[in-house]
Every structure is written in structure tokens, then in C-alpha cells.
Amino acid sequence: MxxxxxxxxxxxxxxxxxxxxxxxxxxxxxxxxxxxxxxxxxxxxxxxxxxxxxxxxxxxxxxxxxxxxxxxxxxxxxxxxxxxxxxxxxxxxISMIFQEPMTSLNPVFTVGSQIAESLMIHQNMSRKEAWDKAIEMLALTGIPSPQKRVADYPHQMSGGMRQRVMIAMALCCRxxxxxxxxxxxxxxxxxxxxxxxxxxxxxxxxxxxxxxxxxxxxxxxxxxxxxxxxxxxxxxxxxxxxxxxxxxxxxxxxxxxxxxxxLDQDSERLYAIDGVVPNLLHLPQGCAFAPRCPLASARCHTHRPQLVEVESGRRVSCWLSQAGGEAIAHVS
Structure with a gap:
């Protein structure tokens, strides 16, 4: 398409x-x-x-x-x-924002130099052009006083600020x-x-x-x-x-x-899915979720369901929903 x-x-x-x-x-x-x-x-x-x-x-x-x-x-x-x-x-x-910015940002370089490096490599900008663009990107991500913060090191910023720097770095090349x-x-x-x-x-x-x-x-x-x-x-x-x-x-x-x-329900205990995610070295023979599933049948434990389209834009891998095409009952 x-x-x-x-x-x-x-x-x-x-x-x-x-x-x-x-x-x-x-x-x-x-x-x-x-x-x-x-x-x-x-x-x-x-x-x-x-x-x-x-x-x-x-x-x-x-x-x-x-x-x-x-x-x-x-x-x-x-x-x-x-x-x-x-x-x-x-x-x-293609750009990626990783889970923890402190492990993705280099602690010995300023945030501005790290954003500028990507621009110089991918956009063939001069150092001055890349530095100005880094300031523009920090402003775009809502960091106050970007002309000042561009010269900061990662440890000088809060977690939210570092995440904004990661976004600026990921988006600088559009x-x-x-x-x-x-x-x-x-x-x-x-x-x-x-x-x-x-x-x-x-x-x-x-x-x-x-x-x-x-x-x-x-x-x-x-x-x-x-x-x-x-x-x-x-x-x-x-x-x-x-x-x-x-x-x-x-x-x-x-x-x-x-x-x-x-918020609209007064409950002393939150619902939790029983069990744990299976060890990928030792997956169950049938559906991987079957040992934790309150609706599992004998077939679920022996045969793995395929991921099939049950209606336009919807795919599901479950014997219960594929059997008759109907939506299955909600877990209560």
C-alpha cells in the first residue's frame, strides 16, 4: 500500500x-x-x-x-x-528515544554538542549551523533558556529535561x-x-x-x-x-x-493476572498464555493458535475468539 x-x-x-x-x-x-x-x-x-x-x-x-x-x-x-x-x-x-536518557547521553559532552554531532553527520551542517539548530531544537521541545542550557552537561539537568534533550536529538533531522x-x-x-x-x-x-x-x-x-x-x-x-x-x-x-x-470503583484489591511470563527457553506446548488464562481449555494447552484477522483491522491469536468469530466474555 x-x-x-x-x-x-x-x-x-x-x-x-x-x-x-x-x-x-x-x-x-x-x-x-x-x-x-x-x-x-x-x-x-x-x-x-x-x-x-x-x-x-x-x-x-x-x-x-x-x-x-x-x-x-x-x-x-x-x-x-x-x-x-x-x-x-x-x-x-529513523530515530529512537531510549528508556533511560542518562544511559543514552554521554556524560562528558554538553547536550548541545551531542545534538549538533547528529546534524553535522546526517545533514552536512557546519559546526556553527548545527549549534544554532541544537538551540532551536531545545526551544522546540520546551526547554527554557535554550541558549544557556545548550552548554549544560546531562548531570546538570532534571530527568524531564534530559528526556526533552533525547527528543530534541531524535527529531533534529526530522x-x-x-x-x-x-x-x-x-x-x-x-x-x-x-x-x-x-x-x-x-x-x-x-x-x-x-x-x-x-x-x-x-x-x-x-x-x-x-x-x-x-x-x-x-x-x-x-x-x-x-x-x-x-x-x-x-x-x-x-x-x-x-x-x-x-476511579469510579471502590475496591480493596486491584485485579492482577495470575502467574508470571513464561521462560522463553521453556515455552508451553500450546498457547503461551494458557497457564495463566482463566478461560483456557484443553485445546489451548496443546495447540498454539495462529494470529488471524477476525474482522477488518483486528487480529487475535486465541482459540476462543476464532471458534465462532464472536467476542469472548470479559474476564471478571
Missing amino acids: ADQLLEIENLRTHFFTDEGVVPAVDGVSMHLRKGETLAVVGESGSGKSITALSVMRLVPNPPGRIVGGRILFGGEDLLAKSEKEMREIRGNR PQLLIADEPTTALDVTIQAQILDLMKDLQQQLGMAIILITHDLAVVAETADRAVVMYAGRIVEEAPVNDLFNQPLHPYTQGLLESIPK
Whole structure:
């Protein structure tokens, strides 16, 4: 399709360890349209971040390796690109905001010099042009006194300020795609709201697409157009955000939504999904969620359901929803 910016087809990224092969991403397929925001949701260990690192071709090797699939960006297969070609794409056409800015920013260089470096490499700017652009980007991300703060080191800034610097660095080359990996996890709710509003404003100004990786469903409801729910390295559900919240089809998605605190309900105990995410070295024979699922049948424990389209724009990997095509009952 002409409006498709990113198409991931049957992506498989494995980690080769002394204990065995870990299928961190196991047959993931998804797409992203130009200007769209796609949320990738799931617990820690579900494969969200490894999927993003695979798109960037930044999976640590060893022990990780992309062993199969295709990643089409603008119709070009990123897995067929050389490392030199990928360096020209990273930070220029595709940018990424990592979870913790303090580990991504170099402590011995000023924030301005780190933003300017990307501009000099990818945009062929002079040092003076890049420095002026760095100040402009800091102002764009809402940092006060950008002419002064551009000369600060990361440790001189608050967490919210450092996250804004990361956004400025990611957007300075006006990328077509921004991957935001838990961009607000370490921030308080007020700063989190400011950062999310900033990302939406910049998305409209720059016309870019966003992949938002998060475990926070409130963030998904606020910012995303569509959502993909991952569990144990695979996609279990995909839907437009409104449909996902109004009528979740997979028991795992239902459990995630049920566990959100509700202001209109007085409850002494919050809902929690029983059990833990399975060890990827020893996945269950059938559906990976079956040992934790209150609706699992004998078939769920022996046969793995495929991810199928149950209606336009909606995919789910669950025997219950595929049996008759009807939405399954909510977990209570």
C-alpha cells in the first residue's frame, strides 16, 4: 500500500545462550502507516524492545541475531542493508528515544554538542549551523533558556529535561519514523503528560510516524491510533485503540485492562493476572498464555493458535475468539 511506511513480516530475533536459544521475537508481523502512532504493549519480556532494536538493526550480537523475516521501510528491506547504509538511516530517517536518557547521553559532552554531532553527520551542517539548530531544537521541545542550557552537561539537568534533550536529538533531522521505547517511565505524571503532548505536537508539525513502546495502557489510550499487544515474543492481539479498549478479544488484553485502577470503583484489591511470563527457553506446548488464562481449555494447552484477522483491522491469536468469530466474555 502506498501509505505504508514500515512493514515487518515474520520477524524472528533469537538470542543464543549457554542454556539454549531464546526466541525473543518469534514470527512478528505488523505495519505502520505514514503519520500514524502505533502502540506496542505488553509486560517486560514480551519482546517489545527487541522488536524495536531489530528495526534499528541494533540487536547486540553476540548473543542476539535476526534469524528470519523482512523489515521493509519505505519499500526497502533494512535487513539487506550494509552497516554503513544503516548508519545513514539511523538518526536521520529513523530515530529512537531510549528508556533511560542518562544511559543514552554521554556524560562528558554538553547536550548541545551531542545534538549538533547528529546534524553535522546526517545533514552536512557546519559546526556553527548545527549549534544554532541544537538551540532551536531545545526551544522546540520546551526547554527554557535554550541558549544557556545548550552548554549544560546531562548531570546538570532534571530527568524531564534530559528526556526533552533525547527528543530534541531524535527529531533534529526530522525523521520519518520515531521509535519511543518507554519514553516516560522514569518521569512523574505531570512531566509525563508534558512529554506526551510534546511528542504529539511535534508529530503534527513534522508529519512523522511513531511506534510507542509501553506497558502503560493509559498512555496508549491518550496517544495511539492502533495497538499491538505482545506476549512471550509474539503478537496476541492487534486493533484500533478504541476497539481494543471497548471490546478486547484476547484474555491477556482483558487482564491488562482489568488491572488498571478505576476511579469510579471502590475496591480493596486491584485485579492482577495470575502467574508470571513464561521462560522463553521453556515455552508451553500450546498457547503461551494458557497457564495463566482463566478461560483456557484443553485445546489451548496443546495447540498454539495462529494470529488471524477476525474482522477488518483486528487480529487475535486465541482459540476462543476464532471458534465462532464472536467476542469472548470479559474476564471478571
